[in-house]
Amino acid sequence: MARAGNWNFGDLLDVTAANVPADRPALVRGDRTINWGDFDGRTNRLARAMLAGGLQAGDRIAILARNIPEFIEIACAAFKARLTHVNINYRYTTAEIEYVLADCTAVALFYQDEFADVVAPLPGALPHLTMLVQIGGGGAYDRMVEQGDTAPLDIVRSPEDGYLLYTGGTTGRPKGVMWAAGDARAVQLEAPTIRNPVQSLADHAAQVAANAAPGRVLPACPLMHGAGLNSSMAELLMGGTAVLLPSDRFDAEELWTEVQRHRVSRILIVGDVFARPMLQALVNNPGRWDLACLKLISSAGLMWSQEVKRGLVEQLPGLTLVDILGASEASGFGYAVTTITKETPTGYFEPGRNTVIIDVETDRVLAADEPGTGWLARRPPFALGYFGDTEKTAQTYRLIDGTIYAIPGDMAERTADGLIRLIGRGNLCINTGGEKVFVEEVEEALKRAPGIEDAIVVGVPDATWGKAIVALLRVTPAYDEAAARAVLEADLARYKLPRRMIRLADLPRHASGKSDYRRALEIAIDAIAIDTPA
DSSP states (O other): OOOSOOOOHHHHHHHHHTTSOTTSEEEEETTEEEEHHHHHHHHHHHHHHHHHTTOOTTOEEEEEOOSOHHHHHHHHHHHHHTOEEEEOOTTOOHHHHHHHHHHTTOSEEEEEGGGHHHHTTHHHHOTTOOEEEEESTTOTHHHHHHSSOOSOOOOOOOTTOEEEEEEOOSSSSOEEEEEEHHHHHHHHTTOTTOSSOOOSHHHHHHHHHHOSSOOEEEEOSOTTSHHHHHHHHHHHHTTOEEEEOSSSSOOHHHHHHHHHHHTOOEEEEOTHHHHHHHHHHHHHSTTOSOOTTOOEEEEESSOOOHHHHHHHHHHSTTOEEEEEEOOSSOOOSEEEEEBTTBOOOTTEEEEOTTEEEEOTTTOOBOOTTOOEEEEEEEOSSOOOEETTOHHHHHHHEEEETTEEEEOOSEEEEEOTTSOEEEEEEGGGEEEETTEEEEHHHHHHHHHHSTTEEEEEEEEEEETTTEEEEEEEEEEOTTOOHHHHHHHHHHHSOGGGSOSEEEEOSSOOBOTTSOBOHHHHHHHHHHHHHHHSOO
């Protein structure tokens, strides 16, 4: 499949560095700032050290680290050296890390010093892992970025160069989604917030040089997930700054303090799990922070409810909120923009320009103005497929009437007014009594009910219904189950209503904020077993 553009992130970073002031901040975390001149030199040195260590173009290098500047440096150095960086979830055990490294045949692993004990058993188990570099704690990383030639590498790169994005999904082992740089950059440039998309490398250089007030992005979610690093890269490529939270655990008050301190213009979050505490902090501390610098909050990967969006723009009337509908396999399916004068109901999006709906039974691509329900899909650009898994790639990227479509597995409806309503993911569909129920639809309805702050829905094995719908809830002191059920009954068909509601202090979520459905199912089964007489 032809690339959507001739972009290469290594080339773009070189051009950007040549057209920004050397003393402009590139990376900031707490009291530590790495300016653009040093950032460029450090990543060039690191790229050379990787190649001098025997790494070849296309080799996979894994990153095991929290939200620290080095994470971004390693990814950028990999782009410059034509290496393929691989994200590793820092919550993984040694066995889980070993699986990912073996699955992608990683040649190098860069790891933060706090994970040294987890990494220690790996070298003997993975003969292809020839380079291990510790970040901090006297590891080799500092020497690699502080010694050597700081000039740009004199190599020819390709739009085919890219990265591997490992996603845990909801079933089975993690899968590595292969992204080529040309496609990834083309998708970035589809964003509705970009008013003047660049057309060429020369145009890119001109826009960067002319941009005297570039943006500053703060990714509140982990860099190890695609959205966090992608958002940081988008800002850096235009000569901006990536600001990282100084603490390892998310704290909404710290976030607002850092936004004020470093004049952040854009924040990236993952839905209500970040947005609710951010809103609550503003409500609890009126006038505490000067946030006039903040222009945009974007979110991807998790539901962002209408009422929380409304609360944020009421607190910060000049703010624009952008809810992005995407997946690891393809992005840009839709966007929901909220301002003080405009809002979109929860779960509804304006379709991206390449988004389509495909009939489930016939594989017919619905006309652009045709209402209907089916697979949410899009035309290129998108990812290349799953590393080492041609069967799953063929299932997700399908040729229909001469065009390849990415079909990650979400069901959606195109409404009569042209909006896309997300119904849910096919592999999160519960069959209860012969009826299909999408968990996201029930979760959205629960979060609209009074007294419910957060919800995860699972299907528990049931002798009568096959699967019984069970909701795990985090609630406020004002929660009343009867009142919540009354609202649900007005929102959902009876077969979609939870048969059990289990209240918890905290819901099981991954570091990204996404629901941990495996753990949620275990909790639900255990709770029901306790309540069921022997």
